[in-house]
Amino acid sequence: MSASEKITFWYGCNVVRHGDIIHGAIALLEAVGIEVTPAGGAGYCCGTAKDGNLRAAEGMAKRTVEKFNAHGTGQVVSWCASCDRHMNGFMGEYTQPQFELSHFTQILHARRDVLAAKLTRRVERKVMLHRHFGFHEVDVNPLVEDLLRLVPGLTLVESGTAAPGHMCSALSRVPAALKDVTRGLCDEAVARGADTVATVFHSCHRLLCALEGSEPFKVVNYVNLLTESMGLEFHDDYKSWKLAGSEEAVIATVGRERVAAMGEKLFRESMLPELLKQPVK
Amino acid sequence: MFLLDILKKPPETLRGHLDDFIADTLARCTRCGKCYEACPMTRYSEGLSNADAKQVVSGVLDWLKQTPGNAESVAWLKVCTQSAKCADACPEGINAMKMVRVGQMSAMGSLGLPAEQAKLSGREAKDFFRVINAYSQTQMSAGQVEKWQR
Ligand code: SF4
Numbered sequence: 001m002s003a004s005e006k007i008t009f010w011y012g013c014n015v016v017r018h019g020d021i022i023h024g025a026i027a028l029l030e031a032v033g034i035e036v037t038p039a040g041g042a043g044y045c046c047g048t049a050k051d052g053n054l055r056a057a058e059g060m061a062k063r064t065v066e067k068f069n070a071h072g073t074g075q076v077v078s079w080c081a082s083c084d085r086h087m088n089g090f091m092g093e094y095t096q097p098q099f100e101l102s103h104f105t106q107i108l109h110a111r112r113d114v115l116a117a118k119l120t121r122r123v124e125r126k127v128m129l130h131r132h133f134g135f136h137e138v139d140v141n142p143l144v145e146d147l148l149r150l151v152p153g154l155t156l157v158e159s160g161t162a163a164p165g166h167m168c169s170a171l172s173r174v175p176a177a178l179k180d181v182t183r184g185l186c187d188e189a190v191a192r193g194a195d196t197v198a199t200v201f202h203s204c205h206r207l208l209c210a211l212e213g214s215e216p217f218k219v220v221n222y223v224n225l226l227t228e229s230m231g232l233e234f235h236d237d238y239k240s241w242k243l244a245g246s247e248e249a250v251i252a253t254v255g256r257e258r259v260a261a262m263g264e265k266l267f268r269e270s271m272l273p274e275l276l277k278q279p280v281k
Numbered sequence: 282m283f284l285l286d287i288l289k290k291p292p293e294t295l296r297g298h299l300d301d302f303i304a305d306t307l308a309r310c311t312r313c314g315k316c317y318e319a320c321p322m323t324r325y326s327e328g329l330s331n332a333d334a335k336q337v338v339s340g341v342l343d344w345l346k347q348t349p350g351n352a353e354s355v356a357w358l359k360v361c362t363q364s365a366k367c368a369d370a371c372p373e374g375i376n377a378m379k380m381v382r383v384g385q386m387s388a389m390g391s392l393g394l395p396a397e398q399a400k401l402s403g404r405e406a407k408d409f410f411r412v413i414n415a416y417s418q419t420q421m422s423a424g425q426v427e428k429w430q431r
Contacts, residue, residue: 013413019420041417041430042410051382052389052403058295085363089379094291094298136365164321165362174325174360237419254419262415270408271415 006073007107008099011040012080013049014169015202020234024223025079025104027232031118032111037071040079044068048086061091069098079104081135081166081201088137105143105200112150119229122153125218127225128194129159130185130204134166144200144222151229157194161185169203175280182208183281189217198222210242211279241275250275299383299392303345306380309373312338316377317357319370328356344384347394355400358385 009029011022022038029036044067047060068076076099078084087101108115127148131141141162148156163181165171171178185208189197196218199205209219219239227234244253250272251259259267292298314334323329329337332353340354358381367377383392389403390396406412417426 013410016413016417016420022420038425038429041426042413043430045410049405049409051386052391052405054295054299054386054391061295089376090295090298094293094295133366134362134364136369164364166365170362174322174362177322177325177360177362258419262418263411266408266411266415270412 005075006035006037007075007077008037008039008068008071008073009104010044010068010076010078010080010083011038012078012083012202013041013045014206015079016041017206017238018202018221018236020236020238021079021202021205021221021223024221024227024232024234027227027230027234028108028115028223029077029104031230032108032114034107037073039067039071046083046086046091048082048090057090058094061086062095065091065095065097069096071099074099076101077104077107078102079202081137081140082169085135085137085166103138103140105140105147106138108147109143112147115147115226116150119150119152119226121229121231123151123225123229124153125196125225126155126157126194127196127198127220128157128189128192129198129222130200130208131159131162132165132167132200132204133162134164134170140200144198148198148222148225151225154225154229157192159188159192161188167201167203168207172207178207179280182211182279186211186215186281189215196220196225198225206238208279209236209239211281212239213243213245213278242278244275247272247276296392299386302379302383306375306383307342307345309375310338310342310380311373312342313372314338315370315372316367316375316380319366320357320361321364321366322360322362323357326356326360328352329360332356341380341384344387345380347387347392349394349398349400350384350388354384355388357381358388358401361385 015021026036026038044064045060047057050057084103129145148154161184194217199221205221212219241250241253244250292301312335317334317337337353337357340350343350361381363378365378371377385401386392388401390399391403
């Protein structure tokens with residue numbers, strides 16, 4: 001793919017909690033000379049959450065592939081490990097994709113020389129990457145570590161561990177495993193003197209960002225470390241909400257008007273419990 | 282057989298693809314148990330503490346045949362977090378992670394087993410898409426939601 005080519009950036013569903021990641025990722029793609037058509041949310045669902053309803057899963061998959069074909073970019077760049085896996089393992093097997101699928105980390109890594117020239121601000125942090133070993137389609141950990149090494153002022157603290165699963169959301173179904181991973185991450189970050197833990201995927205960020213409230217390190221997605229070095233600022237709203245503490249504080253931080261716009265009932269029943277839940281280690 | 286393979290059209294439905302995958306897996310899997318042995322999650326299930334790898338895999342293959350598998354196979358399906366170690370371990374080149382996932386689908390009743398024989402819940406998170414849309418409102422402009430997510 002040449003630097004002037006267009007791509008569809010398929011950010012996925014659950015990452016919409018983290019606008020900073022989506023907007024930051026788009027800024028990074030544009031910074032390396034790519035024209036981006038963003039696509040995500042419910043309208044571009046891969047259907048991976050629909051294993052209990054295969055008719056619905058198929059409908060979503062076909063609709064999403066057809067929309068990507070209609071974009072005409074010939075290149076879909078995924079953000080989410082789960083979407084990527086589902087496109088490769090299921091959706092692409094019974095639809096007719098007219099595009100190549102790559103992962104965001106591969107695209108940025110292939111253009112790291114261009115990116116490096118844009119990373120002009122120093123980011124004085126000792127960063128340890130939170131790694132998983134389950135995304136075997138793309139070996140994202142060394143790619144992200146290479147990208148972080150481009151940031152002036154940033155010291156990468158090598159991590160000696162990697163967690164099971166492709167992302168922390170996969171571990172949620174086995175709470176004891178998520179607890180072990182969380183504890184291991186905290187212990188290792190402290191032992192290695194990291195002041196920042198960098199998450200790769202949004203679901204890890206969702207489940208781990210509130211560690212900042214109790215641990216001696218920050219939790220930042222690697223996209224935000226790269227954009228910070230470009231002099232761009234994308235606020236991590238979700239982390240602020242998770243760190244707010246009480247029910248009232250969460251609502252005040254989200255904003256009463258926004259809560260009303262989303263629907264008070266929906267917010268209280270289906271969003272607030274997640275925002276109040278803290279990591280367990 | 283070779284000619285039939287060439288003439289065989291690719292599946293056009295998810296179910297058609299799953300049926301092909303199941304037939305291929307059942308034909309090639311030797312029940313060696315290496316996929317199970319490579320799994321980093323088995324220690325999180327009491328039901329697997331004394332499990333025999335070959336028996337667990339046989340149970341998963343039963344689910345693929347749409348026959349309820351043994352209790353150990355259900356225990357394995359429950360702790361899968363998609364670590365992919367199983368897929369890398371299979372000497373036959375079977376995507377064992379996908380085998381487990383399709384086994385989960387069957388154990389949810391998605392492939393046709395009667396609901397009373399299902400052992401896993403296929404329910405997704407409550408209000409999944411409403412929540413996705415609500416968060417989107419907070420993180421994007423109305424124009425971006427319209428342009429990027431419809
Ligand atoms: S490793 Fe492969 S051949 Fe052996 S039991 Fe597992 S899927 Fe079957």
